[in-house]
Amino acid sequence: MLKTIGVLTSGGDAPGMNAAIRAVVRTGCESGMRVMGIRRGYRGLLDGDMFEMNLRSVSDIIHRGGTMLYSARCPEFADPEMVQKAVDVCHEFGLEGIVTIGGDGTFRGARDLTLRGIQCIGLPGTIDNDIASCDYTIGYDTALNTIMEMVDRIRDTTESHDRCSVVEVMGRNAGYLALNAGIAVGATCILIPEVDYDIDSYIIERMRRTQKTGKQHFIIIVAEGVRGIDSKSLARYIQEKTGVESRATVLGHVQRGGSPSVRDRVLASQMGHYAVELLKQDIGNRVVVNHKDQIVDYDIIEALNMKKTIDLELYRVANDISI
Numbered sequence: 460m461l462k463t464i465g466v467l468t469s470g471g472d473a474p475g476m477n478a479a480i481r482a483v484v485r486t487g488c489e490s491g492m493r494v495m496g497i498r499r500g501y502r503g504l505l506d507g508d509m510f511e512m513n514l515r516s517v518s519d520i521i522h523r524g525g526t527m528l529y530s531a532r533c534p535e536f537a538d539p540e541m542v543q544k545a546v547d548v549c550h551e552f553g554l555e556g557i558v559t560i561g562g563d564g565t566f567r568g569a570r571d572l573t574l575r576g577i578q579c580i581g582l583p584g585t586i587d588n589d590i591a592s593c594d595y596t597i598g599y600d601t602a603l604n605t606i607m608e609m610v611d612r613i614r615d616t617t618e619s620h621d622r623c624s625v626v627e628v629m630g631r632n633a634g635y636l637a638l639n640a641g642i643a644v645g646a647t648c649i650l651i652p653e654v655d656y657d658i659d660s661y662i663i664e665r666m667r668r669t670q671k672t673g674k675q676h677f678i679i680i681v682a683e684g685v686r687g688i689d690s691k692s693l694a695r696y697i698q699e700k701t702g703v704e705s706r707a708t709v710l711g712h713v714q715r716g717g718s719p720s721v722r723d724r725v726l727a728s729q730m731g732h733y734a735v736e737l738l739k740q741d742i743g744n745r746v747v748v749n750h751k752d753q754i755v756d757y758d759i760i761e762a763l764n765m766k767k768t769i770d771l772e773l774y775r776v777a778n779d780i781s782i
């Protein structure tokens with residue numbers, strides 16, 4: 460069993476990261492390990508910015524969004540010299556393993572550290588759900604619920620004024636948030652990066668057709684990663700073509716914050732516990748993910764090479780019923 464492990468959060472923060480930290484710290488401490496909290500991801504690791512945690516260090520955080528360990532980008536970590544520097548810091552503090560919570564970038568850092576002898580376990584923390592090996596990432600469910608609540612509010616005013624609301628949601632490379640939230644809010648059209656669009660046939664024609672059946676207000680969900688479409692220009696174009704007063708709303712960082720949902724808290728707790736169970740057996744270089752409702756682990760390099768495709772059948776369902 461490893462004697463001293465660390466835990467860090469890296470990349471974009473996601474609700475539920477705190478629940479994962481809590482599970483790592485509690486499982487580690489109860490197993491007799493020394494657990495160090497590393498602040499601000501790989502940046503804090505390089506700076507030796509860490510402190511010893513105990514059972515009570517993680518009290519009252521399970522319901523909080525963000526991450527009590529803070530997060531940061533540290534692009535220089537892609538440089539092998541910096542990774543070696545981090546390994547030296549690990550030796551200095553006696554760190555033999557680290558649970559790293561973040562996205563694919565974070566997993567790449569974890570892979571590089573493991574190749575140099577520090578046993579790392581990656582946990583998927585990102586609201587975008589864009590980790591190929593994982594069905595549901597930590598933070599995704601909360602973000603979906605936040606988007607749904609926000610768009611429900613926008614719908615009230617959209618409906619009162621017979622308007623069209625174009626709502627831009629996060630998802631630079633992936634349309635999971637847009638597709639699932641879009642279905643949940645009954646969006647007329649959903650634009651995701653995985654699909655190419657002709658605006659006239661997909662949006663304008665669809666709006667005209669539904670107008671004829673009495674529909675007077677519209678919600679259009681656009682993922683931020685859809686190429687060549689910015690929500691403000693799209694709203695202007697829709698207004699020009701249909702005569703329906705149209706407004707754009709960019710939801711922005713509100714999607715990242717907030718108290719984690721039940722699903723994210725439970726998932727993060729399971730994953731954090733599982734990660735330490737692996738480290739107890741001296742197993743590193745794994746990511747802990749959920750697949751078909753089971754918590755499983757994969758080799759980090761294999762996981763990074765996996766591909767995940769969006770459910771186009773679900774997309775078809777969305778379009779069939781949003782008329």
Ligand code: ADP
Nearest residue numbers: 470471532533536537561562563564565567568
């Ligand atoms: P995410 O983990 O959410 O994908 P980033 O892509 O910003 O977010 O990655 C988080 C951090 O992981 C980076 O700031 C950097 O420290 C580290 N990282 C990213 N890419 C690599 C890489 N190719 N090799 C080593 N470390 C990396």
